Amino acid sequence: MLQIMGKRCFNQVVKKRTIYKQVLNSTSTQPVAKDSETEFNKQLKQYEELSKIAPKRARAKKPQRKPFAKNLFLGNFDEEILTYPQLEKEDIDELETTLTQVEKLTKQELSNYKQFDANFLQNFGDYKLIGLQAGTFENGRECNISEHTKIMETLCHHRLRNNIIHNEQLGVQVLVKYGSDSLKKEFLGYFTSGKGIVGFCMAEDKMSNLTNMATKAALSADKKEWILSGEKIWVVNGNKSDFLIVFAMTDLVERDELQIPKITAFLVNKNSPGISSTQYDVNNLDLSKIRFDNTPVPIGNVIGVEGDGEKMILSIMNEFRLSYGSVCTALSKKIANKLCDYVIEETTDENLLLKTDAVRDKIGQITLNTFAMESMTYLTAGILDMYENQDVELEAAIIKYFSSQKTVENANICLNLVGTPALEESHWCNKLHRESLKYATLHETNDNLKVIIALMGLKYVGDTISDQIRIARNPLFNAPEIFKRMWNIRKDIEDNPKLKLKLNECLHPSLLMSANNLEYCIHRLKFGSEILLTRYGAEIMNQHIDLNRLADCIINIYAMTAVLGRASRSYCIGLQHGDFEMLMANAFCNYAKEAVQLNIKKIYEGPCQTNDENHRVIAKRLVKFKGYFPVHPLSRNF
């Protein structure tokens, strides 16, 4: 335990905030006050306000570490990550007071709101709940990511969670992170006070990559405006929004066969000429298609640097994926709580629902799933807070996949347990189930994401051990190395890797078994990714079935890491239910190990012993005959 606490020490470096300087400068460079008394009072008031704001304590970050999840593919485990991150005592105290306010707000005062509009948002603005990461001088809270995630989770107790999270993560947050000072000055206050809603326009019909983005922006003749035209789809809050963040192609650089698109983000007033929107027919979600016909955008409304859009999209998507962790955790907790109430309610003397095995099994699963997604979310947020500029794109994608997928699973379990009453559209269970589906499908489907997860890992592996793979793929040219390799992987082939990472030394001793399970899985993952790269080479890009399996493994391994670290910490510092967290961690690791074992076995066996090849052939046939092809079982040939 001492070791754990030791690793947690933060060096507090007090650093003068640049933002503080800026504000002081801006006050001093203001024009000399006129003699009128009102003007003077106004300035005085402004000054008083500013002097009340205390810049937050600067939080130092540790130097960047190697990406954690990506390194798992190579069999390297960064033990530091097993130390579950935590907030400083004073931070958590402050956070908790905020959370009680937020909880009161979402559960009582705003519980009747069904429309996501400025009226609703202004309540949030009053409590500074929009643009959480904005600086204190911009009416924000200067939250770090853990705090941000936790506050979002609490906000997501409200039924409009999808709208809230889109406005925050894909709207205001973009401005907070990338907006220039002048843009922030002009607009950020407007949004953080909840007076306006921001929509995020990125997706397009038939856009398979950024090169064929059809929305284009060009400078007008007088170079004072950008002229924007194109169509964007799936814009959440599209109808109610007052401003839109639009990504458009401003240039396409062609070099030989390569095409490099220059994407730029714009902040567009929804009332500008040439904007029309049509709403999709989606239940309880404001989802729109928005058209731009030669819409003028002032040149100052470019977010970030011109042509930097691609980097922005990737980084925003990371944080957005991470935010799915908080919203899905909130939803899953709600499912668990509601189900618990339901079971207690329905239990009678004759029908002891509470004590049946069937119900216990299901409730246990839901709790375990929720526990895992919560652990992963805050582990990742903590990693981001703790290390400078840490690469967590893979972790974020894992969280999006895991949390949304498990939330759908939880809702399914719940639907099955409740049974017929849940068929009613107004039933809580039905509503939650429909909502959970939205998280699994909106913007990017989980199937798609899984392939991305696996490829992110394999890209890292490929870049690192490209030479080894080349040798392994050409055995006849490299006989000595091949024999060495055969010797080295002999234990992996027997499915009995040697455990040598000693992960149990970083955890509570009673987690020995699970720590060993985790290590086993890491070795298997390494083995699996090496097999795939050796077998398919660069062609691995197209082997989606195996990529799916590999993704399943890394997802499970990351989840195991998170639950083990969390449970160990809770138990060591004696948190309430710490002993049960240990139990849940062990239970989850059992599950995960089984899944990883099976997946790697299938990867090892290859397409012929598994059903992969059969599926491919059947699918080809179906496409050829453009539909279900088998003749009816009652038909006769003669």
Add this chain to the structure above:
Amino acid sequence: MFHKMWRSYFTILHKDRNSSKCVRNCIKHINTSVVCLSNGKKEAKEVAPKGLFENLQNKNRDTYIETIKIFVNRDAIYRRGHVDFIYSALKNMEEFGVQKDLKVYKALIDVLPKGKFIPQNIIQAEFMHYPKQQQCIIDLLEQMEDNGVMPDYEMEDMLLNIFGKKGFPLRKFWRMMYWMPKFKNLSPWPVPNPPPDDMLDLAKLAIDRISSIDAQSKTTIYHANDITDSIDHTWIVSAQSTKQKMLLQEYNEKDPVYVEGGFKVWLRSKSVNYFVLRGKPKPIKEDNEDNDNVSGLEVPYFGLKPPVKKSLSLNTSQHEQEDGIIFSVCATGTSSKDSLLSWIRHLEKDNPKLATIPIVFTLKQMPGDVTVTEETDS
């Protein structure tokens, strides 16, 4: 001996499953070799009551059946010359248009007397009892097979009653019943049997078959009437996929495109003339990607795009061939140059680029007004 031979053919069959012709040849070969052992010259059989079928004025199914009835009733007891009668009936089937009619074949088999030809002992059974009669029915079955007529179980009963369970015709029947159902639905592009008589339906089938290379192809039926100044008022069945539209859009407008044809495509016994719109070939990119190099894989962040190369470059489509890019394919009611011109005009509506590209008509044969031709010799 017979079974040994059969087995050797069986192995050949396995190597080339698709060709039903091969099977037929095998079976023919077996039959003739068996016949050669027991039977004399083929010409000797053809002493038929001449002119029974040939001299008829109305040649259709009814008169054919009527002729068989007349023969049966003429000599109800002995039915002399029935083998010759059957041979001459088989020969004339196509003229009466009954070569695909199972009932007619049954009526012919029914001409033979029942019971007389059943072998009574093992020696008779092995040495082909009544060889001339047996061979006659084997030939009849062979003709059925060549015409793709599948026998049914009633025919089995008839053969059993005529030749007994050791008879060669019955063995042939069983072999046919084993193979024919297996070949019946083996075609990867099924065509209804019999194929439709309507030329338009037939053309649709043909164009669907040709364009099935790209699952996204859409078959459209245009009418030449819709084009002003068109002379031939006929239909045009045309197919084009989104990829082809894209390729046409990207095409260099200085290069001409060619309308080529007419080529023939067969649908069972009927053929359809079709034409293609072909452009100059693109240089096909050499696939010199090093599959062993796994560094620098690109993650497709915005959706799946199989099949992709490591660098996510686009693969050449199946429409881009070494000798040209195929932009569209069509069949018209008249196959005339004017109808093809109407086709191009229709395509221009979907592919505005086509209006700016020079079009060359290189029609190989004189445009005639027959699209659908019936196969004459089998």
